[in-house]
Amino acid sequence: MAVAGCGPAGLAAALLLARDGHRVTIVERFAAPAPIGSGLMIQPTGLAVLRSLGLDGALIARSARIDRLSGQAGGRTVLDVAYATLGQAGLCGFGVHRATLFSVLHDAVTAAGIPVETGRTIAGSEPVAAGGRRLVFADGTRSAPFDLIVDALGTRTPLAPPCGRALHYGALWANLDAVPGFAGDALEQRYRRASMMAGVLPIGRPPGAAADQVAFFWSIRADRVAAWRQAGLAAWRDEVQALWPATAPLLEQIVDPDCLTFARYAHRTLSRPAGAAMIHIGDAWHSASPQLGQGANMALLDAYALAKGLREADGVAAGLAAAVALRRRHVRLYQALTALFTPVYQSDSRTLPFVRDRLVGPLSGTWPANRIQAAMVSGLIGSPLRPLALA
Numbered sequence: 189m190a191v192a193g194c195g196p197a198g199l200a201a202a203l204l205l206a207r208d209g210h211r212v213t214i215v216e217r218f219a220a221p222a223p224i225g226s227g228l229m230i231q232p233t234g235l236a237v238l239r240s241l242g243l244d245g246a247l248i249a250r251s252a253r254i255d256r257l258s259g260q261a262g263g264r265t266v267l268d269v270a271y272a273t274l275g276q277a278g279l280c281g282f283g284v285h286r287a288t289l290f291s292v293l294h295d296a297v298t299a300a301g302i303p304v305e306t307g308r309t310i311a312g313s314e315p316v317a318a319g320g321r322r323l324v325f326a327d328g329t330r331s332a333p334f335d336l337i338v339d340a341l342g343t344r345t346p347l348a349p350p351c352g353r354a355l356h357y358g359a360l361w362a363n364l365d366a367v368p369g370f371a372g373d374a375l376e377q378r379y380r381r382a383s384m385m386a387g388v389l390p391i392g393r394p395p396g397a398a399a400d401q402v403a404f405f406w407s408i409r410a411d412r413v414a415a416w417r418q419a420g421l422a423a424w425r426d427e428v429q430a431l432w433p434a435t436a437p438l439l440e441q442i443v444d445p446d447c448l449t450f451a452r453y454a455h456r457t458l459s460r461p462a463g464a465a466m467i468h469i470g471d472a473w474h475s476a477s478p479q480l481g482q483g484a485n486m487a488l489l490d491a492y493a494l495a496k497g498l499r500e501a502d503g504v505a506a507g508l509a510a511a512v513a514l515r516r517r518h519v520r521l522y523q524a525l526t527a528l529f530t531p532v533y534q535s536d537s538r539t540l541p542f543v544r545d546r547l548v549g550p551l552s553g554t555w556p557a558n559r560i561q562a563a564m565v566s567g568l569i570g571s572p573l574r575p576l577a578l579a
């Protein structure tokens with residue numbers, strides 16, 4: 189089997205498939221596999237998959253436990269989500285640097301002896317007459333045939349037809365040394381309407397770092413990034429500090445626009461995530477803005493479902509159908525929820541943030557809104573772990 193892509197979905201799928209006795213090769217475009225981006229949150233859903241691989245301890249040791257998500261607009265609390273409201277002992281999220289999640293999974297792939305072919309940019313695939321499928325590379329060469337290709341190439345996969353839409357808003361991200369003045373156990377955000385948002389997420393101590401870090405993000409429209417860059421950092425720092433004065437010592441660490449990486453988001457969901465000798469998992473199947481913080485977790489759940497589907501079904505085609513069936517409902521639910529909530533926090537609308545700040549916000553800390561929000565953020569709405577028989 190070939191696993192295309194060395195992100196969370198590909199690495200987890202390779203580990204789970206190899207553990208079931210499949211012969212797996214990972215194919216990746218990077219010369220040296222490396223994670224892109226800043227911080228992310230591992231939810232109880234993603235952690236359950238890591239636990240099944242025996243990797244939860246390694247991740248937890250290098251991440252920051254997150255018990256709450258809080259958001260303020262104009263001095264009002266408009267988001268107040270605590271995992272504890274779900275009443276399950278120990279339930280929480282973990283803020284991690286992407287490199288931490290990557291290295292935990294990649295180290296396990298190396299230890300399991302799974303081969304990783306690097307420096308191979310995939311351009312497409314083609315079916316093989318005798319059954320199976322081969323990869324077609326950007327340099328025109330072709331791979332040997334595989335029984336199954338697992339597409340874990342992320343949201344811009346060349347192995348699936350384009351679909352969905354790019355969102356107008358994205359965010360500038362940076363990893364910075366943690367400073368006093370922020371909760372060590374919370375994702376904190378500040379908003380002005382839905383067009384301005386800053387966030388600080390503790391991410392523990394990434395590989396190679398001497399101190400604990402936070403991921404800082406600043407929401408920005410994609411068509412304003414060039415103007416932001418040209419305007420220089422001073423004006424931008426004043427804007428951020430006016431919104432959130434406590435960020436001053438974080439902003440001092442940003443000495444150059446290149447300290448910030450712009451990530452643009454897209455909402456897309458493949459209607460047919462599996463075909464002949466091919467399945468699309470993770471962002472290759474479905475991607476969304478990180479507003480609900482589920483992408484990496486959904487990728488891990490997809491990988492787990494794939495291994496379970498293949499293990500329990502008779503043959504590859506039946507296994508792929510079973511894997512899709514195990515995940516489809518949860519994927520649809522969270523794609524819809526993310527599409528619904530993203531404009532409340534990232535858009536040019538004036539009505540949505542007005543309703544958020546004056547009507548929904550005040551309810552955020554009270555029952556049942558607090559429980560619904562906690563279940564949504566933890567990824568547990570729709571009970572995704574039950575069909576996978578994951579605790």
Ligand SMILES: Cc1cc2nc3c(=O)[nH]c(=O)nc-3n(C[C@H](O)[C@H](O)[C@H](O)COP(=O)(O)OP(=O)(O)OC[C@H]3O[C@@H](n4cnc5c(N)ncnc54)[C@H](O)[C@@H]3O)c2cc1C
Nearest residue numbers: 193195196197217228229310342470471478481482483484
């Ligand atoms: C700024 C930002 C913040 C986020 N925050 C969160 C969060 O808090 N929680 C959360 O769960 N998720 C979050 N996400 C989403 C999460 O990062 C993704 O959902 C997750 O990385 C998807 O994993 P994946 O393995 O499917 O794809 P990817 O991580 O995109 O991995 C794809 C891999 O395929 C390789 N590849 C791509 N194209 C080719 C090619 N043509 N040939 C060969 N190799 C190729 C890439 O190099 C990469 O290694 C965030 C995303 C962004 C952008």
